[in-house]
Amino acid sequence: xxxxxxxxxxxxxxxxxxxxxxxxxxxxxxxxxxxxxxxxxxxxxxxxxxxxxxxxxxxxxxxxxxxxxxxxxxxxxxxxxxxxxxxxxxxxxxxxxxxxxxxxxxxxxxxxxxxxxxxxxxxxxxxxxxxxxxxxxxxxxxxxxxxxxxxxxxxxxxxxxxxxxxxxxxxxxxxxxxxxxxxxxxxxxxxxxxxxxxxxxxxxxxxxxxxxxxxxxxxxxxxxxxxxxxxxxxxxxxxxxxxxxxxxxxxxxxxxxxxxxxxxxxxxxxxxxxxxxxxxxxxxxxxxxxxxxxxxxxxxxxxxxxxxxxxxxxxxxxxxxxxxxxxxxxxxxxxxxxxxxxxxxxxxxxxxxxxxxxxxxxxxxxxxxxxxxxxxxxxxxxxxxxxxxxxxxxxxxxxxxxxxxxxxxxxxxxxxxxxxxxxxxxxxxxxxxxxxxxxxxxxxxxxxxxxxxxxxxxxxxxxxxxxxxxxxxxxxxxxxxxxxxxxxxxxxxxxxxxxxxxxxxxxxxxxxxxxxxxxxxxxxxxxxxxxxxxxxxxxxxxxxxxxxxxxxxxxxxxxxxxxxxxxxxxxxxxxxxxxxxxxxxxxxxxxxxxxxxxxxxxxxxxxxxxxxxxxxxxxxxxxxxxxxxxxxxxxxxxxxxxxxxxxxxxxxxx
Amino acid sequence: xxxxxxxxxxxxxxxxxxxxxxxxxxxxxxxxxxxxxxxxxxxxxxxxxxxxxxxxxxxxxxxxxxxxxxxxxxxxxxxxxxxxxxxxxxxxxxxxxxxxxxxxxxxxxxxxxxxxxxxxxxxxxxxxxxxxxxxxxxxxxxxxxxxxxxxxxxxxxxxxxxxxxxxxxxxxxxxxxxxxxxxxxxxxxxxxxxxxxxxxxxxx
Numbered sequence: 001x002x003x004x005x006x007x008x009x010x011x012x013x014x015x016x017x018x019x020x021x022x023x024x025x026x027x028x029x030x031x032x033x034x035x036x037x038x039x040x041x042x043x044x045x046x047x048x049x050x051x052x053x054x055x056x057x058x059x060x061x062x063x064x065x066x067x068x069x070x071x072x073x074x075x076x077x078x079x080x081x082x083x084x085x086x087x088x089x090x091x092x093x094x095x096x097x098x099x100x101x102x103x104x105x106x107x108x109x110x111x112x113x114x115x116x117x118x119x120x121x122x123x124x125x126x127x128x129x130x131x132x133x134x135x136x137x138x139x140x141x142x143x144x145x146x147x148x149x150x151x152x153x154x155x156x157x158x159x160x161x162x163x164x165x166x167x168x169x170x171x172x173x174x175x176x177x178x179x180x181x182x183x184x185x186x187x188x189x190x191x192x193x194x195x196x197x198x199x200x201x202x203x204x205x206x207x208x209x210x211x212x213x214x215x216x217x218x219x220x221x222x223x224x225x226x227x228x229x230x231x232x233x234x235x236x237x238x239x240x241x242x243x244x245x246x247x248x249x250x251x252x253x254x255x256x257x258x259x260x261x262x263x264x265x266x267x268x269x270x271x272x273x274x275x276x277x278x279x280x281x282x283x284x285x286x287x288x289x290x291x292x293x294x295x296x297x298x299x300x301x302x303x304x305x306x307x308x309x310x311x312x313x314x315x316x317x318x319x320x321x322x323x324x325x326x327x328x329x330x331x332x333x334x335x336x337x338x339x340x341x342x343x344x345x346x347x348x349x350x351x352x353x354x355x356x357x358x359x360x361x362x363x364x365x366x367x368x369x370x371x372x373x374x375x376x377x378x379x380x381x382x383x384x385x386x387x388x389x390x391x392x393x394x395x396x397x398x399x400x401x402x403x404x405x406x407x408x409x410x411x412x413x414x415x416x417x418x419x420x421x422x423x424x425x426x427x428x429x430x431x432x433x434x435x436x437x438x439x440x441x442x443x444x445x446x447x448x449x450x451x452x453x454x455x456x457x458x459x460x461x462x463x464x465x466x467x468x469x470x471x472x473x474x475x476x477x478x479x480x481x482x483x484x485x486x487x488x489x490x491x492x493x494x495x496x497x498x499x500x501x502x503x504x505x506x507x508x509x510x511x512x513x514x515x516x517x518x519x520x521x522x523x524x525x526x527x528x529x530x531x532x533x534x535x536x537x538x539x540x541x542x543x544x545x546x547x548x549x550x551x552x553x554x555x556x557x558x559x560x561x562x563x564x565x566x567x568x569x570x571x572x573x574x575x576x577x578x579x580x581x582x583x584x585x586x587x588x589x590x591x592x593x594x595x596x597x598x599x600x601x602x603x604x605x606x607x608x609x610x611x612x613x614x615x616x617x618x619x620x621x622x623x624x625x626x627x628x629x630x631x632x633x634x635x636x637x638x639x640x641x642x643x644x645x646x647x648x649x650x651x652x653x654x
Numbered sequence: 655x656x657x658x659x660x661x662x663x664x665x666x667x668x669x670x671x672x673x674x675x676x677x678x679x680x681x682x683x684x685x686x687x688x689x690x691x692x693x694x695x696x697x698x699x700x701x702x703x704x705x706x707x708x709x710x711x712x713x714x715x716x717x718x719x720x721x722x723x724x725x726x727x728x729x730x731x732x733x734x735x736x737x738x739x740x741x742x743x744x745x746x747x748x749x750x751x752x753x754x755x756x757x758x759x760x761x762x763x764x765x766x767x768x769x770x771x772x773x774x775x776x777x778x779x780x781x782x783x784x785x786x787x788x789x790x791x792x793x794x795x796x797x798x799x800x801x802x803x804x805x806x807x808x809x810x811x812x813x814x815x816x817x818x819x820x821x822x823x824x825x826x827x828x829x830x831x832x833x834x835x836x837x838x839x840x841x842x843x844x845x846x847x848x849x850x851x852x853x854x855x856x857x858x
Contacts, residue, residue: 014679015679016672016675016676016679016685016687147711176688176713176714179689180686180687180688180689180713181672181675181685181686181687181689182685182686182687183679183684183685263712263713266711266712266713267712267714269711269712270711270712270716273709347712347714347716348712348714348716349716349717352716363716364716364717364718365716365717365718365719365739366718367717367718367736368740370772370775370776371718371735371736371776373772374732374735374736374772374773375735375736377764377768377772378729378732378764378768378769378772379729379732379733379764380729380756380761380762380763380764381699381761382662382697382698382699382729382753382755382756382761383753383755383760383761384698385697385753385754385755424755424760425755425758425760426758426760591757591758594754594757594758595758598754598755598758599754600697600753600754602754602757603752603754603757604752604757616794617664
């Protein structure tokens with residue numbers, strides 16, 4: 001279907017876009033030349049959208065092999081004088097910290113913008129760190145939009161600011177901006193100026209200490225200048241709320257103030273409209289560095305100020321420091337005083353609670369008895385699971401089964417990817433999940449700790465390319481006694497199937513050849529490498545048992561495509577989708593299948609007796625067939641010996 | 655106007671929200687859509703907050719401020735109940751998704767009658783066999799279009815029927831448009847039947 005790409009609408013049109021789409025559009029309006037990301041973040045769609053139009057508009061977009069590489073690619077482009085973007089989330093910022101803290105010293109020539117989607121609610125993140133600290137650490141300005149329109153417009157502006165300062169610029173958003181939709185008024189798309197040229201300037205770009213030292217002064221001057229520019233940033237605005245209505249004037253007739261940034265600003269607006277608390281509000285778009293004059297003038301008129309922000313109390317910290325330096329007698333409140341929660345995302349009710357504590361006004365509608373009862377008696381959290389037909393389920397089952405048969409205990413160090421869903425019962429396939437690439441090295445550490453138990457690690461193909469390779473090299477070099485499993489589905493599946501070097505195609509749709517996982521592993525010096533179909537559980541169990549007995553590092557590549565990719569292929573090619581069936585005469589309702597593999601396509605029936613039922617979204621991978629002790633499950637018509645979901649052409653369904 | 659859409663991954667909550675939001679934009683109505691993606695995999699909890707009107711600013715609906723709910727799954731309706739005003743309409747597809755976690759005792763799936771009774775205690779419940787009607791129209795995938803038909807017939811939305819249909823047509827594969835219109839009409843009919851049955855109860 002050749003649907004019109006929504007981010008390509010004409011200037012002046014108003015269209016419904018997600019925050020990510022709006023940012024992608026902002027990049028087009030800025031004439032971005034190079035855009036990069038590592039997928040698997042709330043900001044991933046920005047690059048997907050840019051990738052869709054990159055060839056047509058004549059710029060370069062890529063999913064890079066990891067965040068540090070992505071950032072360095074973008075930084076190289078920006079040093080060559082063109083506009084360049086990198087999109088990530090806060091945990092990706094950890095990876096770019098090394099180049100970032102030096103590239104702020106060298107500075108850039110073309111605009112370099114880093115989008116970071118901080119995840120205060122931890123919808124899909126291991127921690128809830130605040131990127132603004134990295135802004136302070138590297139002396140890089142941080143901008144924060146309050147909605148989709150600002151996200152688009154500020155993206156464009158961020159490039160201009162970056163060029164004015166010759167510094168990278170952070171645009172900090174949250175998943176609530178990324179995935180929420182807003183009507184967006186579009187601006188003019190500017191054709192990318194792909195005319196980069198790296199001009200040699202060793203004293204600026206060769207950061208050996210003698211050249212770097214004098215540049216610290218330049219960096220300090222730049223960030224000071226950023227604070228002065230922030231004073232006139234048009235998105236920093238003050239409002240007076242009188243009797244529930246915003247008055248856009250500069251008179252200071254309120255002595256209670258609120259400073260709000262990002263998604264919290266509309267929450268503050270809503271709460272003031274309803275509670276009719278009179279307040280002067282500073283909507284802060286430049287959270288680092290603070291616009292010093294603007295904030296000083298704001299504080300000067302106030303008796304007390306509430307700071308409303310997500311993640312950590314960074315604005316609170318900076319505002320307190322400023323008030324102290326300017327000797328202002330104002331009470332500054334926020335997270336420190338417990339008015340704003342220290343963790344978790346904010347919402348209008350939580351902002352309302354703060355005003356209730358301060359003024360006794362009520363915003364939050366009370367939950368009355370029936371609602372409390374419903375919540376308490378009927379609501380239960382669903383336990384996430386791997387998708388039906390997921391090859392990781394077969395791999396985890398095999399690993400656990402191998403350890404069970406060995407009877408020696410053992411630990412399985414996990415990594416980051418959708419295979420994390422295997423942590424839940426009943427699979428309970430991993431014992432750790434720390435960060436990208438940690439599995440192999442942590443397993444190595446355990447193996448050197450003196451343990452007698454087998455030490456295994458599990459990593460996906462995308463994560464292995466991302467940061468598993470150095471750990472594997474290290475395991476060989478330092479002779480760790482580990483069994484490393486690489487779950488290879490040849491795609492980065494977690495955020496909806498983004499390409500990686502093993503996929504064979506890049507984001508621009510160019511066939512660039514598959515990175516050969518087995519050869520890479522061998523080239524690292526691993527002597528024992530096996531590639532096994534993930535659904536061939538017998539071979540996989542045997543292989544794991546065998547490798548546990550072998551000294552030194554060994555690798556098992558457990559390979560099968562992502563079930564959702566196969567399903568899509570089956571649909572598009574109009575092939576037959578097989579489904580498992582239950583023989584009611586044989587099923588005794590023992591639930592052994594469920595307890596072993598917990599597939600989400602398992603349902604339950606009571607008529608005429610309790611039995612397993614297969615739900616319509618079964619895709620016939622066949623793993624359950626071998627789980628049943630009574631042979632009650634089969635996948636009829638399926639080709640003999642087929643393992644996993646078959647994509648062999650059969651008759652067209654209906 | 656604040657609308658909550660809830661269901662499990664695979665129900666089409668996100669797409670349905672997008673259709674209503676796009677129809678609202680066609681009507682010149684200001685819109686905010688709050689969603690969370692990430693690990694909204696098949697069978698996981700999904701909720702969208704859809705806010706219509708000039709006062710729609712933030713993307714999240716505060717507690718007990720929802721004007722109505724469209725729920726594709728009973729447990730997911732009760733999970734979001736605290737977002738609704740008392741008396742707000744709840745259009746629900748009465749087809750539970752009981753995950754394998756519940757069969758294993760890792761979570762519990764409440765008694766479906768209790769769920770509906772509980773919702774009825776505070777809300778105006780319209781319960782629709784949307785999955786069955788979708789199958790009747792030609793496929794389970796059209797469950798959300800059945801629900802949109804019911805929503806449209808309920809006259810709660812400030813969006814005209816033709817405009818909503820237009821938004822649906824622009825979002826479904828072209829060769830399925832006719833089937834989708836049938837699904838939409840079945841949803842409308844379901845609402846009319848619910849309304850007339852209620853009228854009978856009132857008379858009695």
